[in-house]
Amino acid sequence: MRSPRRRPRIVPVVLCALAVLAAGPTDGTDEDDGSVPALGAHVARLYEDAARATQQYEDGRREAEVQRSKALEHEKRLDRHRQKIDSMHEDLGRIARAQYRSGGGLPLTAQMILADDPDELMRGQRAYSRADLAVSNAIGRSLRAEARLAADEAEAQAAWQALEERNAALAELKKQVEGKLEAARSRLEGQADASVAAGSCPGAVRLDQPYGRTGRSWVAPVEAYELSASFGSGGRRWANRHTGQDFAVPVGTPVRSVGAGRVVKVSCGGAFGIQVVVQHAGGYYTQYAHLAAVAVDQGDRVRPGQWVGQSGSTGNSTGPHLHFEVRITPEMGSALDPVPWLSRHGVPL
Structure with a gap:
């Protein structure tokens, strides 16, 4: 939708x-x-x-x-x-x-x-x-x-x-x-x-970022989108079930940190292509995958709405989109359904 x-x-x-x-x-x-x-x-x-x-x-x-x-x-x-x-x-x-x-x-x-x-x-x-x-x-x-x-x-x-x-x-x-x-x-x-x-891995794109412009503690990872593959859905591209929520957006779309946190991982290669993982309060982590470029480095502090990268189609991807996950560890295998998680934080999709 x-x-x-x-x-x-x-x-x-x-x-x-x-x-x-x-x-x-x-x-x-x-x-x-x-x-x-x-x-x-x-x-x-x-x-x-x-x-x-x-x-x-x-x-x-x-x-x-x-x-x-x-x-x-x-x-x-x-x-x-x-x-x-x-x-x-x-x-x-x-x-x-x-x-x-x-x-x-x-x-x-x-x-x-x-x-x-x-x-x-x-x-x-x-x-x-x-x-x-x-x-x-x-x-x-x-x-x-x-x-x-x-x-x-x-x-x-x-x-x-x-x-x-x-x-x-x-x-x-x-x-x-x-x-x-x-x-x-x-x-x-x-x-x-x-x-x-x-x-x-490409270096970070350092630009004037929209720090604090949202006025909210939590935001959607992209501003304009269509939701595509959802959490738990099946498909040939995944070994088991889909572990996140996909946002269909054009290549280069600014990708935002959904909340305040610290960048714990910036990597490229593998199924997720170029990705960023952010740690948030409460023991939660968010992942932003299949990026075309990153806008942060590992260890950076980020604010709600701050750009962490730009969407792409790197890794195991059939078209431009953002793969977004919510986890309880920084590694894959601990993913939660991100839609109700964001909703609880006041971000309905």
């Missing part, structure tokens, strides 16, 4: 993000020396870039929806203005027809010659003047309404164009982030496999 804990103008923001991502890694040595630690650092930094880009992407999507609502409101306003102008045109037609029927189009001199009652003529002339003023006012209102309509049509068109530009920029941003991560993950996985095959 999938974890529920996945976690001023957008065009300039997106374009700035694209420029940052296109500029490549912040430290040129990440990719130049070809070592697993350096490449792991590069992937970790790309994950940080991806996190920022994802936030910008989500902000942009929300802004796009706001812009879409504004554009739709412009369309509604245009419809209202069109209806008003149509109504004004109908009023003008009625006034013109009424003037024609009452002789309003006859010259005043001819009306005076033909009039039987001069007073009646003057009253008619005053009525005509009022009608003429009404026509002039109606024409003025119609012209102003048409000007507003033209302005609103231009504003609506600009809003839709801005929306299309934003969506295109967001799509390009997403494409670049995915492309950079995919390429770096592939290199990291290949170099980690080569390192394990040679029996030479």
Whole structure:
């Protein structure tokens, strides 16, 4: 199942993000020396870039929806203005027809010659003047309404164009982030496999780590995941039963210590590939296996949520994932079901 804990103008923001991502890694040595630690650092930094880009992407999507609502409101306003102008045109037609029927189009001199009652003529002339003023006012209102309509049509068109530009920029941003991560993950996985095959464990990836950012004593080993093989399940890859809980995540995903503790083992080779074991209070140990890179050394103290490595597919693995175990000794053979254990510590999966 999938974890529920996945976690001023957008065009300039997106374009700035694209420029940052296109500029490549912040430290040129990440990719130049070809070592697993350096490449792991590069992937970790790309994950940080991806996190920022994802936030910008989500902000942009929300802004796009706001812009879409504004554009739709412009369309509604245009419809209202069109209806008003149509109504004004109908009023003008009625006034013109009424003037024609009452002789309003006859010259005043001819009306005076033909009039039987001069007073009646003057009253008619005053009525005509009022009608003429009404026509002039109606024409003025119609012209102003048409000007507003033209302005609103231009504003609506600009809003839709801005929306299309934003969506295109967001799509390009997403494409670049995915492309950079995919390429770096592939290199990291290949170099980690080569390192394990040679029996030479990679050194720790030393980066600025998210110490204390969770505000909790216990956390899940990865932030976003799908649960795959569970504790006690059977399969051809295991001699007996599965001894941990697998988290399906892409290569290079930051792996976190679930709680405070001390690193008692960092090793590579064998069925677990590259692995880290952490000792916690109460006599419990947690294992993080099939890693592509490590971020700690044996003897290090770790805090809840601190990165201990990056996920991979080293050792006896058919695809990228984190194998997570809870034990009562640092060695295999003493594993507990990690799901209820984490749940008791306030971490439901």
